[in-house]
Amino acid sequence: MTQSQTKKILLAHGGGGRLTAALIENSILPKFGNETLNQLTDSAHLELGSGSICFTTDSFVVKPLFFSGGDIGKLAICGTVNDLAVAGAKPAALSLSLIIEEGMDFEIFEQILQSAAVTAKAAGVPIVTGDTKVVETGAADGIFINTAGIGTKIDNIDLSMNRIVPGDKILINGNIGDHGMTIMSQREGMKFESPLKSDCACLNDIISKVLETGADVKFMRDPTRGGVAATTNELAASSLHSIELIETALPTDLTVRAAADMLGFDLLNIANEGKFIMVTSADTADKALNAMRAHPLGTKAAIIGEVTQKEEMPIVELITTIGGRRIVQMPYGRELPRIC
Amino acid sequence: MLTRICQAQALMESACDAVGRQINIMEVCGTHTVSIFRNGIRPTLPKSVKLLSGPGCPVCVTDQGYIDVTLDLALRDDTIIATYGDMIRVPGKAGSLETLNRKNVKIIMSTIDAVDLARQNPDKTVVLIAVGFETTTPATAVAVKQAAAENLTNFCVLSGHKLVIPAMNALLSDKNNKIDAFLCPGHVSVIIGSDAYEPIVRDFNRPCVVAGFEPMQIIEGIAEICRQIAKGTAENGSIYEVAVTAKGNATAQRIVAEYFEPYDGYWRGLGKIPGGTLRLVDEYSQFDAMKRFNIDEIPAEELGGCKCGEVLCGLIDPPDCPKFETKCTPDSPVGPCMVSSEGACSAWYKYGRRRKQNK
Structure with missing residues (x-):
């Protein structure tokens, strides 16, 4: 039986036999093929130069698989590329491992792969190795994807918590909460139509443009799960410095804000997939901000707060719209919509 | 906006000077509680204005006995429990709906989702965990109406719906109460209308002011209360005219009256409140989960010395509870006020804590 005769993923597609070979030949290589991957060796052989190497991995289990602004394929590439980029690395190569539920439509599978391929190509990062497994119906939810990435450390940047001092500025490259609210609005059971769109994007280009300005960048992280609240709390706890965020400076989309208000969510806790938080020295913050704003992924970039003081039990505080203050907590981990 | 806030603050300051003592204002609505904390309103008020978070969070006022009934029903193999998200983490004697980890x-996001579940699962009985105040009850009534129209015999409602006015009455009837005035709930007032607070103003001589949820509206509502107290009057007012009328939403009131009737039910911390809880009327009793599963309403003892009851009555602040922040946190809540995002303890924990060394 050849692939053209079946429209569904079968257990045999992951069995290592003829169907697996056909899947690699017909679905994987045409989309991702490159000199390294085409050799189909057990390990990819890479020439990375003599510098320092960054290595990361991430797994993707999003539901729904397709959402406004992206899909699990795009997300799987962006997530790992971004983890390398915020570590100050230039992404060099990715792996792509697929765990597919038996019975998945081939057409959907192909769409996801195509989206991953387009995203990786646009980010300029080749996929050099991978794996495919098929599990019985019910053992996975459509498809799970793992990507790992390797990159070379960019020269002349020194990301270190030890260098953070009071007065340093905190920047973000645009609106917060778009991805999380989009997923929630499209998830099964939440029936409201909305023009929300995920911000899912690869950040390696915008980050390299900011770094080229010579701004004194001390910290970068992508505020994915747990949102800006989690990232700033991690920053405070690791650097032992308290942080003040300015509510009026936080870039937000009005529709996203309304959706969050309606469900009782705090946008600071909501996931992003195309954003990075950056800490720079006070005197080079504008340089970094201008570089962000000049990039399509940073037109709404803003300085959203600053590092205030060194202390043993640092906190993150928000200066509210009316000039009040409140604490910004590390989120619990699962947001529950309220009753009324 | 800032100018109006400054004006309201000036009004509060002069009112407080004139009164010369602490003014205790209870916000009855959980959404107000959260907005007050999330917008950092407390630190901007004069020191002598004290805000008390009242019994306005639907999850928080739900009696422990009700929670235990939901857990018992969830453990049956012939049921599907349809619940709003806030309820799943509230602990009962056998864990919580979340820790039971039952499929x-x-x-649900809407009561109609529960009716859909009943239609899709004819071999199971769907139990709608129906809690909430006047704002959510009309949606439950609509679900019962729909189920009745479709003759869905496998749908029922575990009603824990509550009424705000009897609760305010009960609070003021307690001679230990310290409440000088109420900041009345915006959402509930859209349904019941601002006239509904007349008896409270008349019988107890306490100002009742309805406000919206934006920080400016809350601050102006508090300022209006301070003005009345300084003047020595108690009036029934609304500064939320955009959404709240004097008579409320007649359609919503009608459908609730058709399907529900008040009875003397149990509230957490407040005990049995005369006419404070709603149950289905006899005509629709086939949709009443208590009757379907032959359950008697029994008040349960609250778990492990939790002081949620006193918090709900405005008698203590959350940090005055010995379990606050030590045994009871949002990750491992003891009482419902820490579970619900609208609970006073949760809001206090999330937004209100200061630096440890300053405590």
């Missing part, structure tokens, strides 16, 4: 517990 038959479904989080």
